[in-house]
Amino acid sequence: MERRRVGRSGLEVSRLALGTMTWSRDTNADEAGAQLDLFLDAGGSLLDTAASYADGGAEATIGAMLGGTVERSDIQICTKAGIRRTARGGMIDASRDSMLAALDASLGRLGTDYVDVWLVHAFDGVTPLEETLHALEIAVNSGRARYVGVSNFPAWAMTRIATLATGRPAVALSQCEYSLLQRGVEREVLPAVEALGMGFMGWSPLGRGVLTGKYLDAIPADSRAASDHLAGFVEPYLDDRATAVTRALATAAEGLGWSMQATALAWVLAKEAVASTVVGARTAEQLKPSLYAETQELPAAISEALDEISAPSIGYPERR
Template sequence: MERARVGSSGLEVSRLALGTMTWSRDTGADEAGQQLDAFLDAGGTLLDTAASYADGGSEALIGSMLGGTIARGEVQICTKAGIRRTERGGVVDASRDTLLSTLDASLTRLGTDHVDLWLVHAFDPATPLEETLHALEIAANTGRARYVGVSNFPGWAMARIATLATGRPSIAATQVEYSLLERGIEREVLPAAQALGMGVLGWSPLGRGVLTGKYRDAVPADSRAASDHLSGFVAPYLDQRSGIVVGALETAAEGLGWTPLETALAWALHRPGLTSAIVGARTAKQLAPALAAAALDLPDAIAQALDEVSAPPAGYPERR
């Protein structure tokens, strides 16, 4: 598997990252271990997790693997902080106190003294960006995080915190949703990241599973859309517009002799500015096609056709 530089930083990561949102909840230890083995065998390096995934269960499961047959140096760990659990559910909190205490708890669960990339999970309008940046600076200067960045930030906030970081540890990366069904980052986030020298990690490049085509006729009983805790995550992409994009994707895939999954992932990896695409699966069997797709080269004509059918709406001031 190819590797790519994360923006203008010195960090290099695999073009595919292994997402672990379902680990310890929908994906047990045995399946997770098989996924990780297959990922490493394919040349993958970057594991993506978060303190909020399964209330820390994902990180704990990764930590148990690192304490077993997987050496720490074999993997790069990206984790996120900034979602605080309350009685009312998750609350975005990017204060210095919450970020640093969450990072320390993450390191304990992971069984390591540092993570390779640490991200603020979401933009917090109630906390000054200077305070959030100070937490990132402390994490980098104390060695708890080798590189730092943000996730799910609007373009203006991402650019602002990156600019404030001048003379401090730089904001190396942004992690955002990106697929044929969600191309909103192309308006401002992607060009801003490129101008600022930031890498872009795209989560859900398969459109929350919808771009596999498995939801075309019905909702499979064993799918995310049928589960109590993930049905709302998939539902926004079960609309008419998504159906049109999936139909075009299936036509393109048939012409190439590929699957819709392979074609959708190849499209994402073909996009300029995308450093790595984060793929997650419930089982190792589901992960295998994604690992194989990393080697596919999408023809420019097919990429252009898919670009046109999935183009995001744009207006003033992006387009006049």
């Protein structure tokens, strides 16, 4: 699997990252191990997780693997902090105290003394960015994180924290959703990432599973859209626009003789701005088409046609 440099930093990562959001909740330890074996055999190295995934269960699953047959040197771990569980549900909290406490808890569950990449999971509109940045600085200077970045930040906040980091460890990476169904980052995030010399990691390149085509006719009983905890996650992409894009993707995939999953992922991987993109699956069998896509090159004509049908609405002030 190809490795790509993350912006102007010294970090290199596999251009596919293995997502672990379902691990320990919808994906048991045996199935997670089978996914990781497939991923490593394909040349992948980067695992994407978060303190909030399954309330720490995903990290604990990775930690159990590291305590068994997986060598720490074989994998890169990206984890996130900044969303904590409360009696009222998840709460965004990127304060220094909360972030560092979450990092220490993550390291304990992972069974390692450092992570390769540590991200602020979401923008906190209450905590000053300077305070959040201080937590990132402490993490790097103490050796608990090799590189740091942000996730799901609007472009202005990402730019602000990156420029505040002058003279400190760099904010090296931005992670946001990016797929044929969600191209909002093209308006400001990706241009800012390029201007700042940061790297970009996409998540949900399959449009939260919708671009596999499984929802074109009905909602399968065993799908995310039918589950209590993920139905709301999928629902935004079950509208008429998403259906039109998905049907166009189905036509393209049929013409190529590829799966819809591989075609949608190949579209993302063809974007030069993307250092890595996160692929997740409930089972090892569901992961295979994504690994196949990494070896394929999408024809330019197909890529341009998909660009046109899925083009995001752009207006003032990005375009006048």
